[in-house]
Structures are given as C-alpha cells and as structure tokens.
Amino acid sequence: MAATKDPRPCSIADALTLVGEKYSLLVLREVCLGNGRFDQLVRNIGAPRDILATRLRRLVEAGILTKRAYSERPQRYEYRPTQAGLELEPVLMTLMAWGDRHLRKDDDRPMVIEHICGNELVPLVTCQACGGTVDHADLTAHPQAPGWTVAGPSAA
Amino acid sequence: MAATKDPRPCSIADALTLVGEKYSLLVLREVCLGNGRFDQLVRNIGAPRDILATRLRRLVEAGILTKRAYSERPQRYEYRPTQAGLELEPVLMTLMAWGDRHLRKDDDRPMVIEHICGNELVPLVTCQACGGTVDHADLTAHPQAPGWTVAGPSAA
C-alpha cells in the first residue's frame, strides 16, 4: 500500500515551497523596490540575519533572485530579481490590495503604487481570453492529475 | 533610540501574518474547491492534523473561513470561505499561473481552471484605471507611512 502522504499535485503548492516560507515574499517586495542589500533587507523586513541568509540562498538557487557584486574591494553584494522574480510582483500587488481592503480602515494604506498611466494602481485579476474579472462563481476546476478529482483522490 | 525592530509597515506583510503560515493558502485552495471537511483537508493537503486544526482556528478568527455544522447528531462540521476568503482566490490563481509557467515543463499542468466565458483561465493582473497589464517597469512605489522612504527608514 502506498504512503498515506500524497497531497494533491498543484502548482500553488509548488510555488509555495519556493516562496511560501516566512519572509520570502517580503524579501521579494524589498528587492522589487530596489533594496537588495543585506542590511537594508534586515532593517526593512525585520527578519533575523541568519534566516534571511538562508532565504536568500534558497531564492537564488530557485532562480528568483540573483546575487551580484556592486563593489570589488571591499566586496559588497546586492540581490536583484530575475525575470521569474519580477513576474511574482503581480502576486504581491494583488495580495497588497487584499490587505488594504480587508485589514485596514478607510484609506490608511501604508504604500500607494502609481501605474505608468498616471493613476493609482488598483490591481484587477482578469481572464486573458474575455477580459472579465476573475470571481469565484465564474470558475470551474478541472484536475488533470490521474487519480485526482476536485473532491480528492479517487479509488485509493 | 527606538527599538531596532520596526519593519516597514505594509499590507503585504499584514496579509501574510494571516495567510502566510505553512498550509494556510492550501486550506483556502481546498475550501474554494468545496472541500471543507477536516479529513478531506488532511488528505488533499497532506498536513499534520494538529497543525491543520490550528490553521483552521486562525483562519476562522481572521474572518477568512466560517465553520458550519452540516449535520447535528452526529455533529459534523465543514469550513467554507467568507467573502474575504473568496477574494483571495485571485491571488491563488495568479500564483498557480506563475507556478505553471516557471515550475513545469510544457503543458503538464496539474489543474486547469475554466472561466465562465468558456475558455481556459489565464489570469492577468491589470490596472483598473487603464486596463493595461501590471509590469514591474510601469510601477512607482510611494510609501505613505511617516519615516519611511522606498529605500528604508528616514532619519531614525
């Protein structure tokens, strides 16, 4: 009998094993803001230095960040997002918008993002095909993995 | 001098204190799929039962899930997303799309989402004002919190 330990195969889960650990998405936030230096990350995120070092290694090896020297003698490094890292920014924006809407009173947003169009960014998640916004009621899930239905594993 | 422990005030960080712990977003995934029962969550997520119980309590108290009895005698409960919970689904869809693009070869997506328009959902994050997609190069951040610049704390 197989192990009772095969969770649903899922790209959300896979993405979270890379960026779901504590502080990882905050590292990405700072790095996208242009703050890629170690001490800056420590101050702006408030994470322990050793944990931060671990996360940075992991994000670099995952291809989400790159480490580059901005000075030889003395050697000094900074972290910058890769293309894959930059493509996580929409996730951050969507999460920030959710936090602004549900966790704050009125308009006390700690950060406003300006879009190139000149307006304040209010991110919407839309369907590429029809352009409509993505709402729960409009979605139907189709698991592709063999042995899995929406409800769970079939015929264990 | 103040404590050296005031991280940047940020709705991303605040949102992550609620849904950033291990398994929390996977719980939301399952609950959005309609799988709100305890043993179903254990099987489909692969999380330890005690941790799951802790997460469920937290998500309920945060107003992201509700606990409902679907049977008295014997008492049996299920968890369902609140409106706030449903509004996190776009975050999940965006994260899933990122995982599909960057963590998988070709078209071996473990799950396909169908939009009501009849097409496969490819989520795009767009600007509500102009409708354009959200790319890093088009964004400018404006911190609103006193004492904070994009780079970090000003004049501690």
Next chain:
DNA sequence: CCTGTGAGTTGGAAAATCAAACCCATTAAG
C-alpha cells in the same frame, strides 16, 4: 458487540526560529 467514520486533541521527538554575539575585510577618523 465490534468496527468504522468524522473531527479533532495529546505527548514527545525533531526541526526551525530567534536574538545576540562574533568574524573578516576594508575604509575613515583621531
């Protein structure tokens, strides 16, 4: 009566986090 299901709780070992101190190279100040 014995077994099974659903929804958890309990106990103890293993792993991760935390804060503070330390290290190394280089530059700046007195």
Next chain:
DNA sequence: CTTAATGGGTTTGATTTTCCAACTCACAGG
C-alpha cells in the same frame, strides 16, 4: 598607528513550531 564603523554574513544556545503516531469522543451499521 590605533580605534571605530560598515557590509555581509556565520555561530551559538535558548525558545518555538512542526511533525507523527496514538488516542479520544460521539454516533452509526452490521
């Protein structure tokens, strides 16, 4: 020349979480 500061970490030891298996409780079925 000695002392202090900066940047980018590593080390150490105490505290928290996580993990896993076993257990509980209430009811239902055969």
